[in-house]
Each structure stands twice: as C-alpha cells, then as structure tokens.
Amino acid sequence: MAISNIRYGEGVTKEIGMDLQNLGARRVCLMTDKNLSKLPPVNAVLNSLAKYGINFQMYDNVRVEPTDQSFLDAIQFAKKGEFDAYVAVGGGSVMDTCKAANLYAASPSSEFLDYVNAPIGKGKPVTVPLKPLIAVPTTSGTGSETTGVAIFDFKELKVKTGIASRAIKPTLGIIDPLHTLSMPERIVANSGFDVLCHALESYTALPYNERSPCPSNPINRPAYQGSNPVSDVWALHALRIVAKYLKRAIRNPEDREARANMHLASAFAGIGFGNAGVHLCHGMSYPISGLVKTYKPKDYNVDHSLVPHGLSVVLTSPAVFAFTAQIHPERHLEAAEILGADIRTARIKDAGLILADTLRKFLFDLNVDDGLAAIGYSKADIPALVKGTLPQERVTKLSPRPQTEEDLSALFEASMKLY
Amino acid sequence: MAISNIRYGEGVTKEIGMDLQNLGARRVCLMTDKNLSKLPPVNAVLNSLAKYGINFQMYDNVRVEPTDQSFLDAIQFAKKGEFDAYVAVGGGSVMDTCKAANLYAASPSSEFLDYVNAPIGKGKPVTVPLKPLIAVPTTSGTGSETTGVAIFDFKELKVKTGIASRAIKPTLGIIDPLHTLSMPERIVANSGFDVLCHALESYTALPYNERSPCPSNPINRPAYQGSNPVSDVWALHALRIVAKYLKRAIRNPEDREARANMHLASAFAGIGFGNAGVHLCHGMSYPISGLVKTYKPKDYNVDHSLVPHGLSVVLTSPAVFAFTAQIHPERHLEAAEILGADIRTARIKDAGLILADTLRKFLFDLNVDDGLAAIGYSKADIPALVKGTLPQERVTKLSPRPQTEEDLSALFEASMKLY
Incomplete structure (x- = not known):
C-alpha cells in the first residue's frame, strides 16, 4: 500500500505558492486546459504563485481525453522548460498529461513506448527521479491526484492505454471543494x-x-x-x-x-x-x-x-x-x-x-x-x-x-x- | 495527511532481506529487546537477512517503556555503527527507540533535547535526511509503524514525553499477523x-x-x-x-x-x-x-x-x-x-x-x-x-x-x- 499525501479544505489552494517555496522550486510548469485557464481554480493558483513570487510557465493546451499526440506536445513543452516542479490544475486529463510530461522530461533518452503499459508499450519500470508534482483536481471523479496512473488514447490502435508506476504519483493532492463549484x-x-x-x-x-x-x-x-x-x-x-x-x-x-x-x-x-x-x-x-x-x-x-x-x-x-x-x-x-x-x-x-x-x-x-x-x-x-x-x-x-x-x-x- | 506504506500478510516478514537489498543497504542496524531476541519474529527477520546476505548488527538492549537514558544508549550504538538502514522488530518501545536512534545518528551535532517536544524540549523541526527504517510490529497496539512519534520516560521530570516529526515515520511497516501469535x-x-x-x-x-x-x-x-x-x-x-x-x-x-x-x-x-x-x-x-x-x-x-x-x-x-x-x-x-x-x-x-x-x-x-x-x-x-x-x-x-x-x-x- 502506497498512499499519497492530500490536503483538504475550502480555499487551501491559496497555499500552493508556499508549498512550491517550501520545495525550493525556481521554475514551475503550470498545466491546465483552455476552458479552465479562465476559471476560478486556475485563478486561485495564479494568485498564489504571484503572491509568493513563484516563477512559472503555463501550458494550457491539455486535450480533454488526451492522446499520445497531445501527451507528446506537453512532454516537449516540459523538456524545453527544464522545470523543477509541476502543478496540474484540472481533471484527470490535465493531471495525467502532467504526470507524463514530468516523467519523460526526467527521462529524455526514453522512447515514448518505453513506459507505456505492456503489451501495447514496453512497460519498463521507472528508475529516474521525477520532479515534485502538485495536483489540484477540479473534477470529482478520476482520483488521479492520488494515483500513479496516466491514461491516454493511443490513436494508431484506437484504444486507451496508459502508464502505471508509483513513481508518477503526485507529491501532494490539494482537495479544495471550492473548485467543484465551477463544474x-x-x-x-x-x-x-x-x-x-x-x-x-x-x-x-x-x-x-x-x-x-x-x-x-x-x-x-x-x-x-x-x-x-x-x-x-x-x-x-x-x-x-x-x-x-x-x-x-x-x-x-x-x-x-x-x-x-x-x-x-x-x-x-x-x-x-x-x-x-x-x-x-x-x-x-x-x-x-x-x-x-x-x-x-x-x-x-x-x-x-x-x-x-x-x-x-x-x-x-x-x-x-x-x-x-x-x-x-x-x-x-x-x-x-x-x-x-x-x-x-x-x-x-x-x-x-x-x-x-x-x-x-x-x-x-x-x-x-x-x-x-x-x-x-x-x-x-x-x-x-x-x-x-x-x-x-x-x-x-x-x-x-x-x-x-x-x-x-x-x-x-x-x-x-x-x- | 501523510500516510505510511504498509505491507500486510502472514509471513511477509520473510521478504525483509529483499527490501533491504532493494534499498541498497550495506550496514543494517537491527533493533529489538531481550525477550523478543529469542522469539519467532526476530528469527524470521534473521533468516531473511541471512538468505539475502545482508550485513547487520543487532541491538537487543531496548528497554520496555524506554527512558531518555535507554534512548541515549541506543543512539550511541547507532552513531558508532554508521548504519545505512534500520530494522525495528518489536512493540512501540522498540520502534520508538529505533526512530530516535535513526534521528540522532543522522544529526550528530544535535543535543538530545533539541528534538524533544516543547515545552520539555526545544521541539526543533527535523531538516536532516534520515536513513530508511523498516518497522515490524510484534504487538497490536501502538501503531508506531505508521506514525512519526517516539515516546519515552523523561526520568528527571518523572514524566513521559516524546519526539514528533513526520521525518521519523518508518519507510515501511510490515504487518505480519504471524508475530501476534507470540503475544x-x-x-x-x-x-x-x-x-x-x-x-x-x-x-x-x-x-x-x-x-x-x-x-x-x-x-x-x-x-x-x-x-x-x-x-x-x-x-x-x-x-x-x-x-x-x-x-x-x-x-x-x-x-x-x-x-x-x-x-x-x-x-x-x-x-x-x-x-x-x-x-x-x-x-x-x-x-x-x-x-x-x-x-x-x-x-x-x-x-x-x-x-x-x-x-x-x-x-x-x-x-x-x-x-x-x-x-x-x-x-x-x-x-x-x-x-x-x-x-x-x-x-x-x-x-x-x-x-x-x-x-x-x-x-x-x-x-x-x-x-x-x-x-x-x-x-x-x-x-x-x-x-x-x-x-x-x-x-x-x-x-x-x-x-x-x-x-x-x-x-x-x-x-x-x-x-
């Protein structure tokens, strides 16, 4: 049994800037999707990052129900950014995309299929150290903030598959019920x-x-x-x-x-x-x-x-x-x-x-x-x-x-x- | 919420040698008390250490209901041993003593009262990295295998107090019901x-x-x-x-x-x-x-x-x-x-x-x-x-x-x- 850390409470998202300071983060990747990027949950995170002077880049191109292509796009962004921490604000699609981005940016010599579940991919164990990832769910379903799983549509085979490893589990899940009011x-x-x-x-x-x-x-x-x-x-x-x-x-x-x-x-x-x-x-x-x-x-x-x-x-x-x-x-x-x-x-x-x-x-x-x-x-x-x-x-x-x-x-x- | 890893099952103690191998441990400190040192739970651990060729030293001088003095004795043993992993086999007394030994061995310049709960001690936060500690409870009460707390009798004040920090929480708790049969x-x-x-x-x-x-x-x-x-x-x-x-x-x-x-x-x-x-x-x-x-x-x-x-x-x-x-x-x-x-x-x-x-x-x-x-x-x-x-x-x-x-x-x- 391996269990994630979670923090629960109305408004606890406002502490995320402090969490990133405590982690010593200097270049943060903030991932979300286009719809959410204008909604209160992302605003709450942006306000906290500003308040604590956290340097970040935002990627709001996450696809709802992601694909291998959309994962690769996010991975490329992460590789370029050389981030030392990740924040995912969204539903399962955003959190899963962010997990994949963190994984492949930390493992630049890996092929995409290396970590994808067998038999579709090679299902290799993750041995590289990942950066901290804070997940802020805005839907109430996936539980992705507590799991080591990232699911995507593999377009070529027209089938969903994923990556499953304890290593990609978020460092912290912030369960802020305020975000559910946007749903x-x-x-x-x-x-x-x-x-x-x-x-x-x-x-x-x-x-x-x-x-x-x-x-x-x-x-x-x-x-x-x-x-x-x-x-x-x-x-x-x-x-x-x-x-x-x-x-x-x-x-x-x-x-x-x-x-x-x-x-x-x-x-x-x-x-x-x-x-x-x-x-x-x-x-x-x-x-x-x-x-x-x-x-x-x-x-x-x-x-x-x-x-x-x-x-x-x-x-x-x-x-x-x-x-x-x-x-x-x-x-x-x-x-x-x-x-x-x-x-x-x-x-x-x-x-x-x-x-x-x-x-x-x-x-x-x-x-x-x-x-x-x-x-x-x-x-x-x-x-x-x-x-x-x-x-x-x-x-x-x-x-x-x-x-x-x-x-x-x-x-x-x-x-x-x-x- | 921070939650420990636990593994549950009859006989899972026999895997502990593999766990230590997986951790790359080369010098293990095995802590227990005099009564337990001759009983099946310690035997199960010793057999597994032998099977996987794990180099260890045993400290069986843990006091049931430990004191500051008995903590210090175990800490001295840990400091001398320069261990890279700890295994505690026993009830709360053994697990708590082992947590303290791990903490102070990792923080050799600290005074004993530095980490003891305020107002009795200074209650300083733990910032040093500790070695992995695997806890194998042999009683069914303390839950110490899942907590960041170590309790002892402070003899001078005739009162129990302790050390409380997430940092001293065991890396893994092995919940093996076979050990309860000795109780x-x-x-x-x-x-x-x-x-x-x-x-x-x-x-x-x-x-x-x-x-x-x-x-x-x-x-x-x-x-x-x-x-x-x-x-x-x-x-x-x-x-x-x-x-x-x-x-x-x-x-x-x-x-x-x-x-x-x-x-x-x-x-x-x-x-x-x-x-x-x-x-x-x-x-x-x-x-x-x-x-x-x-x-x-x-x-x-x-x-x-x-x-x-x-x-x-x-x-x-x-x-x-x-x-x-x-x-x-x-x-x-x-x-x-x-x-x-x-x-x-x-x-x-x-x-x-x-x-x-x-x-x-x-x-x-x-x-x-x-x-x-x-x-x-x-x-x-x-x-x-x-x-x-x-x-x-x-x-x-x-x-x-x-x-x-x-x-x-x-x-x-x-x-x-x-x-």
Missing part, C-alpha cells in the same frame, strides 16, 4: 460515475492473495495489487459517500456539502483503486472511448467527439457486476445495499442481478444515456469493442471472474440498452 | 486498549479546522492536526475491528482471524491518530506511567515496575469521555453504539455517560484492574499526576473540551475506581 451538471455526473466504478471495481477485484503472477521481490509487484483489507476501507467509504451525495451534487450546484463530499470521495476511491486496481468496467471503457464516432456530450466544451470517461465506464456496469457476482456475491450484495437496495429477503445467488438493477435505477434517475446504443454503437461494433478490450489485460485480469472473448461480447451486447 | 494474553489486552483509545481519541479530537494556532505555512503545521475527514475513516474502522475482535484475540491465542484483524487495526488506528492526534487519555497516561510505584503487570517479563502504556491510557477513558462528550456528543454516542451499546432510546445529552458505561463494562469483562487505585495510586497522588499532565499540551490541547487543573484533578479522581 457543470454532466461533468459532476460523469466524474461521479467514475468514483462509483472505482469503488465497485476495486471492492470486487480479485483479492491480493489470489493474483498471479506474484513476483517474489516486492519491488516488482504491480501498482494494482488486487482487493485488500486497506483498499476495501477506502472503496466502501467512497461508495457510501456516492450513495449519499452524488445525486445531490448533480442536481444542485449550490449544495456545497454534497460537492465537497464528492470531491473527497474521488480522492478516497483513488487511494482504494490506486492500490487494488479496477477491472472490467474500466477495461471495456477504453475501446468505448477510443472508438467514439460522433457523440458529443452535453456540458463538455470541446471541438472533437468524445465519450466522457465516467460515462464510458458506467454504461457497462450493470452487465459487468451481474457477470462478476458469481465470485464473492456477498460483496456485490453489500454494495447493492449501500446503494439503496433492500436486501433483507435477498438470496445470495441473486446478488449480481440485484446490484445490476440497483445500478440501472440509479443511472435512470440521473438521466444517463440508455446504454451503448444511445452513444452511437450497434451490434456491428461489438467485435471491434472486444478487440479493443483484449490488450487491457493489466486491468481485465483483475476481474474476479476470468472472461473469454465470448463473455466480453455478451457484456457489450447486454450494455447496448439499459432500461 | 501473551495481557499484552494483547493492553496493546488492544491502546488501539481502542487511539480510535476514540482521534475520532473525538478537536476538529482540524478549529485547531489553533494554525500556521499559515503548511510546512509548520503539527503532525497532530485534529480530527478530519480522512482520520475519521480510519478511527471508525479501527473501532469496529476492536469491537468485533479484541475480546476474541485476548481470550484465544489460536484465533488467528481475531489476532490478524487486531494487528491491522493497530496500524489503521495509527494512521488515524498519527494525523489527527490523541488527547486526554494519552495526555494523562504519561504521568500515570511516569510516576509508577511498584506495579508489576502480569505477562511482562521485565525487572522494573511499569504501567503498560495501553493500561495507563484506558483506565481514565470512562472519565475522559464522560467529560468531553459535551462537545460533539453525537460522535461519543456513535462510538458507544459501535462498542455495543443499545442507543435506540438514548438521549443525546447522555452520550458521555453512555460511552463511559460502555467502556466500563468492556473493561470489566476483560478483567482490567479496577482503576488507578488498583495500580497503586491514591488521592494523595493526584496533584503530582495533574502536574505531570500539564506539560503534555501537545496532546491535551487537542481535547475537544478545554480543561482546567481542577478538571484534570476531577478526572484522575473519577478514575481511581471503575466498577
């Missing part, structure tokens, strides 16, 4: 679904002592270790917060209690899945995002089609948990109960169906698109979706129940329509 | 009471946003920050484990499930209180231990009188929580419910009394000495006990309810007899 409704919803799936997948992931291979040297063990007694605490706690606060946070931007709690839940679930891992919802989400056709979600101010990560993850969740509940059904039933199901007369063998129904009802109440069909996919796309899932074995092998290509195909088919 | 009954009980009080005190501590002073620069904030949304998760989770498993762990050494869970609970509560802090039970415990007369507890194989730390902490707990419940009574009631009280018809204004009664019943069932009188104190000792509590303001000021000398006096008096 439009669908961004709150979709990022909240990511928290929901982080919690459900890490709680139901293959247990740490059943994972294989189990490298004998601890240094070679993967960041994603399988569910364990520590990640379970985080997963369940995050799930309880989602059950209590997600709907409120979506419906009312002024509900500061709900938005603050979801902002914390995102970090909590991040600590959980950052150690336990995720499995099928995430593994299957990468081709769902990667193969996007013309879908343009409400509330995302971007010029390209995209399936928001949280949406791509949650649309398969009813089918996935109906499938995995054969293993550890009691955990699936417990999750359903936390999400509001009455399980007093439930039979353990129905655990998967009960959790799936609970999730469908939850999503229906929140006006979520009616399955993969509603975001532009049809039966004809299933072979490509399955093909795009196969290389995601880093996560899919953490599914408690092993799955064949036929299983994956059936899961995509069952996710075409939800209600 | 005699009363050591399980007393160390479990320490977990109980860590959880109760950190959950009821002054909230982080009401603490003062609140240094504007984050680097100057104390390790003990007050109760907060992250430490609350750990405190409650540890309390639930104590409620479920402590009695079983005490009564049956073969109950591996119970002992393993208490071993984890100790680390969990450590993560909680290591960030939130403790308050009156701990503040008042230091003179209770420091002024010990002739009490020699069962199951502790030592040649001096001592009040085990967990016992010194728990004996005042009914009086303390009856006193503090005026502030945040709902948290006190919630704790009572977790510990088994039926609160369906409880009135919130009775929260303190309900928690106190629940604790008294819990302690009675576990054959705990009947209050301070049973371990050798009388009314005549109260002024000295109060005087010994006053310098513990690092913790006592985290009490949710401020306390006068008269209040402290009344709390000691109410703790003379429990049943």
Whole structure:
C-alpha cells in the first residue's frame, strides 16, 4: 500500500505558492486546459504563485481525453522548460498529461513506448527521479491526484492505454471543494460515475492473495495489487459517500456539502483503486472511448467527439457486476445495499442481478444515456469493442471472474440498452 | 495527511532481506529487546537477512517503556555503527527507540533535547535526511509503524514525553499477523486498549479546522492536526475491528482471524491518530506511567515496575469521555453504539455517560484492574499526576473540551475506581 499525501479544505489552494517555496522550486510548469485557464481554480493558483513570487510557465493546451499526440506536445513543452516542479490544475486529463510530461522530461533518452503499459508499450519500470508534482483536481471523479496512473488514447490502435508506476504519483493532492463549484451538471455526473466504478471495481477485484503472477521481490509487484483489507476501507467509504451525495451534487450546484463530499470521495476511491486496481468496467471503457464516432456530450466544451470517461465506464456496469457476482456475491450484495437496495429477503445467488438493477435505477434517475446504443454503437461494433478490450489485460485480469472473448461480447451486447 | 506504506500478510516478514537489498543497504542496524531476541519474529527477520546476505548488527538492549537514558544508549550504538538502514522488530518501545536512534545518528551535532517536544524540549523541526527504517510490529497496539512519534520516560521530570516529526515515520511497516501469535494474553489486552483509545481519541479530537494556532505555512503545521475527514475513516474502522475482535484475540491465542484483524487495526488506528492526534487519555497516561510505584503487570517479563502504556491510557477513558462528550456528543454516542451499546432510546445529552458505561463494562469483562487505585495510586497522588499532565499540551490541547487543573484533578479522581 502506497498512499499519497492530500490536503483538504475550502480555499487551501491559496497555499500552493508556499508549498512550491517550501520545495525550493525556481521554475514551475503550470498545466491546465483552455476552458479552465479562465476559471476560478486556475485563478486561485495564479494568485498564489504571484503572491509568493513563484516563477512559472503555463501550458494550457491539455486535450480533454488526451492522446499520445497531445501527451507528446506537453512532454516537449516540459523538456524545453527544464522545470523543477509541476502543478496540474484540472481533471484527470490535465493531471495525467502532467504526470507524463514530468516523467519523460526526467527521462529524455526514453522512447515514448518505453513506459507505456505492456503489451501495447514496453512497460519498463521507472528508475529516474521525477520532479515534485502538485495536483489540484477540479473534477470529482478520476482520483488521479492520488494515483500513479496516466491514461491516454493511443490513436494508431484506437484504444486507451496508459502508464502505471508509483513513481508518477503526485507529491501532494490539494482537495479544495471550492473548485467543484465551477463544474457543470454532466461533468459532476460523469466524474461521479467514475468514483462509483472505482469503488465497485476495486471492492470486487480479485483479492491480493489470489493474483498471479506474484513476483517474489516486492519491488516488482504491480501498482494494482488486487482487493485488500486497506483498499476495501477506502472503496466502501467512497461508495457510501456516492450513495449519499452524488445525486445531490448533480442536481444542485449550490449544495456545497454534497460537492465537497464528492470531491473527497474521488480522492478516497483513488487511494482504494490506486492500490487494488479496477477491472472490467474500466477495461471495456477504453475501446468505448477510443472508438467514439460522433457523440458529443452535453456540458463538455470541446471541438472533437468524445465519450466522457465516467460515462464510458458506467454504461457497462450493470452487465459487468451481474457477470462478476458469481465470485464473492456477498460483496456485490453489500454494495447493492449501500446503494439503496433492500436486501433483507435477498438470496445470495441473486446478488449480481440485484446490484445490476440497483445500478440501472440509479443511472435512470440521473438521466444517463440508455446504454451503448444511445452513444452511437450497434451490434456491428461489438467485435471491434472486444478487440479493443483484449490488450487491457493489466486491468481485465483483475476481474474476479476470468472472461473469454465470448463473455466480453455478451457484456457489450447486454450494455447496448439499459432500461 | 501523510500516510505510511504498509505491507500486510502472514509471513511477509520473510521478504525483509529483499527490501533491504532493494534499498541498497550495506550496514543494517537491527533493533529489538531481550525477550523478543529469542522469539519467532526476530528469527524470521534473521533468516531473511541471512538468505539475502545482508550485513547487520543487532541491538537487543531496548528497554520496555524506554527512558531518555535507554534512548541515549541506543543512539550511541547507532552513531558508532554508521548504519545505512534500520530494522525495528518489536512493540512501540522498540520502534520508538529505533526512530530516535535513526534521528540522532543522522544529526550528530544535535543535543538530545533539541528534538524533544516543547515545552520539555526545544521541539526543533527535523531538516536532516534520515536513513530508511523498516518497522515490524510484534504487538497490536501502538501503531508506531505508521506514525512519526517516539515516546519515552523523561526520568528527571518523572514524566513521559516524546519526539514528533513526520521525518521519523518508518519507510515501511510490515504487518505480519504471524508475530501476534507470540503475544501473551495481557499484552494483547493492553496493546488492544491502546488501539481502542487511539480510535476514540482521534475520532473525538478537536476538529482540524478549529485547531489553533494554525500556521499559515503548511510546512509548520503539527503532525497532530485534529480530527478530519480522512482520520475519521480510519478511527471508525479501527473501532469496529476492536469491537468485533479484541475480546476474541485476548481470550484465544489460536484465533488467528481475531489476532490478524487486531494487528491491522493497530496500524489503521495509527494512521488515524498519527494525523489527527490523541488527547486526554494519552495526555494523562504519561504521568500515570511516569510516576509508577511498584506495579508489576502480569505477562511482562521485565525487572522494573511499569504501567503498560495501553493500561495507563484506558483506565481514565470512562472519565475522559464522560467529560468531553459535551462537545460533539453525537460522535461519543456513535462510538458507544459501535462498542455495543443499545442507543435506540438514548438521549443525546447522555452520550458521555453512555460511552463511559460502555467502556466500563468492556473493561470489566476483560478483567482490567479496577482503576488507578488498583495500580497503586491514591488521592494523595493526584496533584503530582495533574502536574505531570500539564506539560503534555501537545496532546491535551487537542481535547475537544478545554480543561482546567481542577478538571484534570476531577478526572484522575473519577478514575481511581471503575466498577
């Protein structure tokens, strides 16, 4: 278990200039995206940098749902800048891009594929020392401020993959609920679904002592270790917060209690899945995002089609948990109960169906698109979706129940329509 | 929030030689105490060091309930050895002694009082880099494997005090439930009471946003920050484990499930209180231990009188929580419910009394000495006990309810007899 440092509180972002002074930073790279660059979270950081006289350069060209190309652009900026510290202000896209920029700037002789997860890349371990990175999340979903993972779209293969190493985990995550007040409704919803799936997948992931291979040297063990007694605490706690606060946070931007709690839940679930891992919802989400056709979600101010990560993850969740509940059904039933199901007369063998129904009802109440069909996919796309899932074995092998290509195909088919 | 790395599992101690290899350690200091040096936990470490060819020196002279003198002896050993890594195998006494040895060996020009908590010492911040320290707890109470605190008896003042700095937190805590099988009954009980009080005190501590002073620069904030949304998760989770498993762990050494869970609970509560802090039970415990007369507890194989730390902490707990419940009574009631009280018809204004009664019943069932009188104190000792509590303001000021000398006096008096 490796756990990040986080600082929580309304307005704590204003301390970031002091943090950078304490780190002795002289040339700071501030990363964000075009939309955010004009919004209060970036302003709060800029004010603090000015107040403490921190020398910095801003990169606001981060792509929402980044690609290998957009990573490389940020990496080039970082290499040129010779920075001694990084600040990422944004959602998962910004934080992940900043992690990659920090990594490759610190390792100038590496090829891009060197650190990308195998089998797509070489999955080399990181041995170079990185610069400090302070992450300031502005969405409440990814938990990227607490994890050693950076995800991107690999354009050539039309598939999402990433880099996973404890070395790229932020030095400090600043969880400032004030930033959540800038979030439009669908961004709150979709990022909240990511928290929901982080919690459900890490709680139901293959247990740490059943994972294989189990490298004998601890240094070679993967960041994603399988569910364990520590990640379970985080997963369940995050799930309880989602059950209590997600709907409120979506419906009312002024509900500061709900938005603050979801902002914390995102970090909590991040600590959980950052150690336990995720499995099928995430593994299957990468081709769902990667193969996007013309879908343009409400509330995302971007010029390209995209399936928001949280949406791509949650649309398969009813089918996935109906499938995995054969293993550890009691955990699936417990999750359903936390999400509001009455399980007093439930039979353990129905655990998967009960959790799936609970999730469908939850999503229906929140006006979520009616399955993969509603975001532009049809039966004809299933072979490509399955093909795009196969290389995601880093996560899919953490599914408690092993799955064949036929299983994956059936899961995509069952996710075409939800209600 | 800063959280240690921990590794959990039966037998994981055998990996410690690899960990030291991975750290590049060439001269390791292995610290333990005389009793443990012949027991399985130390054997497991020695076997692993031999297997991986790790060069080490053993110091087995740690004093159970260490003093400034015993700290200095270990520090001298560490200074002479010029070690590049430390391994502590034992309870809080061993881990705390090892932290101090690592600190002062890395800071050879410092006076002993430089790093000791103010007002007894100078409470200087630690700026020197320390060597890696791997902690292998053999008791289930202190949580010292996860904290930046080292406690000792300051003989001259007859009072316990300590050193508190994130810098002395172990690099890795190895939570191996096999080691709990060596623990005699009363050591399980007393160390479990320490977990109980860590959880109760950190959950009821002054909230982080009401603490003062609140240094504007984050680097100057104390390790003990007050109760907060992250430490609350750990405190409650540890309390639930104590409620479920402590009695079983005490009564049956073969109950591996119970002992393993208490071993984890100790680390969990450590993560909680290591960030939130403790308050009156701990503040008042230091003179209770420091002024010990002739009490020699069962199951502790030592040649001096001592009040085990967990016992010194728990004996005042009914009086303390009856006193503090005026502030945040709902948290006190919630704790009572977790510990088994039926609160369906409880009135919130009775929260303190309900928690106190629940604790008294819990302690009675576990054959705990009947209050301070049973371990050798009388009314005549109260002024000295109060005087010994006053310098513990690092913790006592985290009490949710401020306390006068008269209040402290009344709390000691109410703790003379429990049943």
